Amino acid sequence: MSWNSPDPRNFHYHLHAHRPGDSSPLGGTEPTAEDSINTDELPESLRQTIERLELIVHRGGHSRWPMPTVREYIARISAIVPDGTRNTYSGYWRVVEQAWGDRRLNEPTTAEITDLVKQHQSRAAPRINATQARGAGGLIDALRCLYRYAEYDGLIDPSDNSARKVARPPQTRRSKLPLSIEQLHELADVAETTGNDRELDGLIVRLHMETACHRRSPLHLHIHDIIREDCTLRLREESGDLRWQPISPTLLQHLLEHIDARGGSRTTTQVLRDHTGQPVTDRRYDNLHSRFRKHLRWAAEQHVTVTRIRYTTLNYVERQFGKAVSRAYGGSHRHTGRNTLFPYNRPGIYDVARALQSLTGEEQPLAHGPFPGLSER
Template identity: 45%
Template sequence: MGQSQNSRAVDKIKQLAEYVRSQVVRRRNARGGRSAAEHLIAAMRCVYNHAVDDELITETDNPARRVAKPRRLPSTRRGLPESGLEEVNRVAASTGNDPTLDTLLLRLHTETACRRGGALALRFEDLDPGQCLILLREKGDTTRWQPVSPTLMRHLQDHAHQRGAAASGGQLLRYRDGRPITTRRYDHLWKRIGQHLPWVATQQISTHWLRHTTLKWVERRFGYAIARAYAGHTDSTSGDAGTTTTYIRADLDEIANALAAMTGESHPLAPNTPVMQGGGA
């Protein structure tokens, strides 16, 4: 590919990214189409990388690598105050067609700071009631054992037995008729909560805010290393901070210690930990 052709290809990718950015559906939480443009450029890089691998072009002729992705803006998500978390749980427990399921979802995400994908991938065989651990499978094909309180473990087991997951296997979280839930349950849950709590609708609160809430609570009281492990973030060797985390990695018993303090329940992996009565994210 000649230099002029390469420059034209670069311009075409930039123009396409701007077009995609301008045509996105405008939602209340939209951020100017940045994500759409970023995904478009990532897709173009993938296509041209395959062309390089197949020796159709050289790496120096790859126009996609010369197109910068839009700079990501800081997230508007943040941790909820304790009063806000209580309001959310109160509405979930008193409205809707399945409060038992909804309150279980909220407690699961609040205790573990897991993502929606991790909760939806949870199976009955992923429960270790003896040590109060659950196996989470999340993005990037990562897996981790996460401590949960004895109360949450009991409710997860009851849910699995009552709704068929214990007998049939497969996804643990289910509707009353035994159908596995999907992300739509989360969407309906937060829409309903927003109808009762206007601030939830206005700020576009979602399940991921619970992750922020828990991790902020853990970091403030137990430090960065434990909050990082609690989040399930994998080690990175890029940069000084990433290298340092190799030496300050928290252990599972330290995560259990933070959980015990947060929930006010002792945990099998941290049996001698004094709990903070009235704790909570």
């Protein structure tokens, strides 16, 4: 069929057809209502395209909803972010809400954000792992998270995002330096010989040494997160992500004995509990860290927490098995390189189990891999 044939099914003909005798630079007259296209006769896919374009043109330069106040938007974002994000940033968002709650979200400038960060630093109470930039990094991260969602919602253009333009203070490297073997033994000795619950504190230190988990992960560890057959734990990260972490048979046995000796599942489903069977909280960690500083001068000078134990374990794994295995051991699978095979050849739980076996000197069921006959020697 020719494009110029007067076939009513020919879309090109509908666009350019004109009546005989009309005069125009192209042989026709100015379009009239009779010459307009009846969209009811167009194919369904084309009609949907036209409607989508009309929607884009209609929304151009306009957000999906009026610019909310800072208080309104914090409430909206707090309801949709993961629990880990909410727990991390809620305190900082309260600071922002107190300062600018009734202002529109796009009103605070870069200079005002910088000034708010300085004010927060001057008021922030020193923490045991504080640096000179105490509170600054967390507040900036919270603001960036808030305004990143505003970008997603079309409320703020990325080029106008004031939170992006505020520099985050560099994090000190001292807090991430690994501990020596002697220092690890001293921390374990303090946990097991001081305090009102030595068995619990010793178990906490051993748990962090083997799993390199974050501080909050053991607080959310429940009985059903223990997989006895494979000697693994299902850990919840601060971000809300889950990861399966191999542990030694000795640690598994201690965890099970701890649960049975303190009421089993009758009192709570949480693994770590005190003498009364009640779940432990952050206060247990604060008490443990205080005793580290009280009994060890170097621990007080370096503001040592269980996080330093995590860095020490990951440093050992990196030196012995490489960075990729160390990232997997610590629950991080981020990859910024250009290796397109990374999703297929990145280290897995079997590599982590082999690293744990080297760390503890105990056999781990998963260390032989899915094919024991082909496993690495």
